[in-house]
Amino acid sequence: MPTVKSLEDLKRIREEALQKRQVKAASGEANIVVAMGTCGIAAGAREAMKAILNLIETENIPGIIVTQTGCIGLCEREPIVQVQVGEQPKVTYGKVTPEIARRIVKEHVVEGKIIEDHVIPM
Amino acid sequence: MKFYRSHVLVCIDPECRSKGAYEVLDALQDELVANGLIDEVQVLETSRIGGCDQGPEIMVYPEGVHYANLTPDDMAFIVEEHFLKGRIAKKFLLPITSVVDEELSAPTPKEIRIVLRNCGKIDPQNIEDYIAEDGYMALAKVLTEMTPEDVIDEVMKSGLRGRGGAGFPTAKKWSFARASAGTPKYLICNADEGDPGAFMNRRVLEGDPHAVIEGMAIAAYAIGCNQGYIYCRAEYPIAVSTLRLGIQQAREMGLLGQNILGTDFSFDLEVRMGAGAFVCGEETALMASIEGKRGEPRPRPPFPAVSGLWGKPTNINNVETYANVPQIILKGADWYASMGTEKSKGTKTFALAGDVKHTGLIEVPLGITLREIIFDVGGGIKDNKGFKAVQTGGPMGGCLPSEYLDLSVDYEALTAAGSMMGSGGMVVMDDETCMVDIARFFMEFTQDESCGKCTPCRVGTRRILDILNRICAGKGEDGDIELLEQLSQEIRTNSLCGLGQGAPNPVISTLKHFRHEYEAHIYEKKCPAKVCKALIRYEILPEACTGCTVCARNCPVGAITGERRGVHVIDSDICVRCGICQQVCNFNAVVVR
Numbered sequence: 001m002p003t004v005k006s007l008e009d010l011k012r013i014r015e016e017a018l019q020k021r022q023v024k025a026a027s028g029e030a031n032i033v034v035a036m037g038t039c040g041i042a043a044g045a046r047e048a049m050k051a052i053l054n055l056i057e058t059e060n061i062p063g064i065i066v067t068q069t070g071c072i073g074l075c076e077r078e079p080i081v082q083v084q085v086g087e088q089p090k091v092t093y094g095k096v097t098p099e100i101a102r103r104i105v106k107e108h109v110v111e112g113k114i115i116e117d118h119v120i121p122m
Numbered sequence: 123m124k125f126y127r128s129h130v131l132v133c134i135d136p137e138c139r140s141k142g143a144y145e146v147l148d149a150l151q152d153e154l155v156a157n158g159l160i161d162e163v164q165v166l167e168t169s170r171i172g173g174c175d176q177g178p179e180i181m182v183y184p185e186g187v188h189y190a191n192l193t194p195d196d197m198a199f200i201v202e203e204h205f206l207k208g209r210i211a212k213k214f215l216l217p218i219t220s221v222v223d224e225e226l227s228a229p230t231p232k233e234i235r236i237v238l239r240n241c242g243k244i245d246p247q248n249i250e251d252y253i254a255e256d257g258y259m260a261l262a263k264v265l266t267e268m269t270p271e272d273v274i275d276e277v278m279k280s281g282l283r284g285r286g287g288a289g290f291p292t293a294k295k296w297s298f299a300r301a302s303a304g305t306p307k308y309l310i311c312n313a314d315e316g317d318p319g320a321f322m323n324r325r326v327l328e329g330d331p332h333a334v335i336e337g338m339a340i341a342a343y344a345i346g347c348n349q350g351y352i353y354c355r356a357e358y359p360i361a362v363s364t365l366r367l368g369i370q371q372a373r374e375m376g377l378l379g380q381n382i383l384g385t386d387f388s389f390d391l392e393v394r395m396g397a398g399a400f401v402c403g404e405e406t407a408l409m410a411s412i413e414g415k416r417g418e419p420r421p422r423p424p425f426p427a428v429s430g431l432w433g434k435p436t437n438i439n440n441v442e443t444y445a446n447v448p449q450i451i452l453k454g455a456d457w458y459a460s461m462g463t464e465k466s467k468g469t470k471t472f473a474l475a476g477d478v479k480h481t482g483l484i485e486v487p488l489g490i491t492l493r494e495i496i497f498d499v500g501g502g503i504k505d506n507k508g509f510k511a512v513q514t515g516g517p518m519g520g521c522l523p524s525e526y527l528d529l530s531v532d533y534e535a536l537t538a539a540g541s542m543m544g545s546g547g548m549v550v551m552d553d554e555t556c557m558v559d560i561a562r563f564f565m566e567f568t569q570d571e572s573c574g575k576c577t578p579c580r581v582g583t584r585r586i587l588d589i590l591n592r593i594c595a596g597k598g599e600d601g602d603i604e605l606l607e608q609l610s611q612e613i614r615t616n617s618l619c620g621l622g623q624g625a626p627n628p629v630i631s632t633l634k635h636f637r638h639e640y641e642a643h644i645y646e647k648k649c650p651a652k653v654c655k656a657l658i659r660y661e662i663l664p665e666a667c668t669g670c671t672v673c674a675r676n677c678p679v680g681a682i683t684g685e686r687r688g689v690h691v692i693d694s695d696i697c698v699r700c701g702i703c704q705q706v707c708n709f710n711a712v713v714v715r
Binding site for chain 1: 124125127128129131158161162166168184185205206207208209250251253254256257258259262266374375376377383384
């Protein structure tokens with residue numbers, strides 16, 4: 001456990017504790033789910049995910065939860081990324097390259113425009 | 123800021139550590155590095171997240187998945203399954219059990235929660251959770267910006283009064299202890315909550331122990347003492363273990379012990395367990411008990427501020443009083459004084475019990491009316507019955523009838539009405555309650571708990587109980603009421619401590635407000651509320667009885683006779699007034715007279 005030697009120490013621990021609290025209470029306005037089955041990983045899902053994470057970090061976009069899921073049964077369309085913003089219906093994208101992944105975050109999640117070309121109708 | 127898609131909290135509580143939490147943590151980090159996930163998944167150390175009995179354990183967010191019973195060798199599997207492929211590793215999953223809090227529900231509109239603000243919200247076993255809620259910031263403010271005199275002034279301005287029940291101004295008590303000559307000085311927290319049905323303090327100790335610890339540290343700084351004791355009853359094992367864990371965590375962080383926050387202020391705490399004698403809630407008896415002596419009160423003066431624990435200047439406050447202090451320092455005296463009445467500031471917790479719809483713990487601003495507490499916060503009387511009386515102040519308090527419903531709940535008004543604030547027990551009674559029986563119940567409690575040191579309390583409470591038992595048994599005599607009044611007066615004026623002085627209060631207040639019930643018991647041999655068994659009898663209404671024989675078959679003593687399809691009769695001499703016949707009758711033919 002960290003020791004508190006001054007007021008600054010205490011404030012720092014409070015910030016850390018608050019951060020942990022936020023982590024626990026995180027209820028994202030947007031959920032991005034990357035399909036990460038063996039098929040997805042082979043098709044480049046990790047690269048897509050890394051692109052998403054990097055963009056969120058560099059642009060400092062709040063309220064996004066990025067999680068993974070397994071194979072959803074459309075191996076030939078991998079890498080697959082599913083996006084749900086608020087209460088809106090879930091949108092599934094196929095053949096997501098890092099470039100498309102970045103567009104998904106920018107255009108769909110931030111601006112609210114679905115990238116129709118890459119949507120898999122489900 | 124760095125963005126992580128997932129956060130893993132690893133419990134490094136001593137218990138989990140002893141089971142290899144650090145080895146698990148290292149293995150987890152190694153696996154994340156090996157899989158190239160270390161930039162996406164953040165690993166954090168934390169204190170308890172579960173019971174630790176199934177440790178080492180980790181919590182994974184944002185999913186909120188709890189894994190337990192882990193070994194370093196399992197990490198490769200968990201990292202590949204959960205963090206790489208996004209599949210929950212069911213093998214290690216601990217199910218989340220939802221707990222319904224029966225004691226403390228969400229606050230109603232008339233409530234303000236200061237003392238209870240963190241209860242049920244933060245993890246009491248995790249000091250970080252308290253710090254996230256500005257915990258120990260008040261102590262830091264006091265140590266870095268305020269002199270002890272400033273602290274006393276601020277608390278004085280807030281108008282905080284002793285929440286143990288007597289309502290002595292807290293700051294005044296502190297200034298006496300500060301001015302008192304003699305070293306060392308001691309600080310005591312009275313956590314010997316013993317009123318029947320009261321559990322306000324237990325809940326604070328179990329739910330927000332650091333608020334009490336911080337409040338005590340601030341008081342210690344104001345008074346100039348370095349050692350404190352929390353006197354908690356052994357019947358509160360969870361409170362004791364939570365406090366001990368809290369003290370240990372505060373010590374590890376350096377928030378208790380030597381040179382707190384790099385200043386020259388040092389303060390440490392110890393929990394002392396009481397064996398459950400009610401009289402040990404009285405301050406002089408409590409101190410005797412901490413010293414290892416028999417828990418008996420002694421005459422005052424000298425007051426504890428002059429000669430207390432081991433003959434040294436001692437300050438003693440209640441759990442709730444201390445729990446208020448950090449908030450007063452942080453938000454200011456004016457904020458605190460904006461709630462309540464002219465002389466009673468702030469809020470008070472009550473354990474609302476009895477015949478009210480929503481029983482449980484509440485915290486209301488002082489000055490609220492009894493009606494608001496019972497009908498708005500408590501939701502009114504159960505089963506649509508009528509209100510009869512409310513008992514405030516525990517066994518030493520009094521019963522107030524419906525005329526007092528609009529009474530403001532503050533120290534002075536309650537005392538003037540013949541009751542008292544007390545530590546916060548509040549028992550609501552409906553119109554089927556016998557007030558003589560209630561007085562008898564409380565007298566039974568105080569008689570049992572009298573320590574026996576002084577005669578008025580030891581013998582007097584016994585005599586009062588004898589008379590009340592006689593009245594309830596239908597053997598009351600002319601002159602009993604006067605005898606009760608005389609005895610009550612003498613016990614009140616001649617007893618050594620608050621227990622004896624307050625013991626007759628239930629009798630005095632019920633005699634004042636419900637004298638006609640005593641008279642009905644004694645002169646008419648009737649119990650108007652139909653509670654006292656010796657004064658009631660069960661009868662079967664001939665016109666309603668269908669002769670179904672259910673009552674006769676269920677009567678445990680064979681007091682009911684009658685032919686099938688014929689009217690049944692209860693023999694009052696055999697009947698034990700258990701009431702089963704009334705419960706089983708389908709035709710409402712059994713009545714109480």
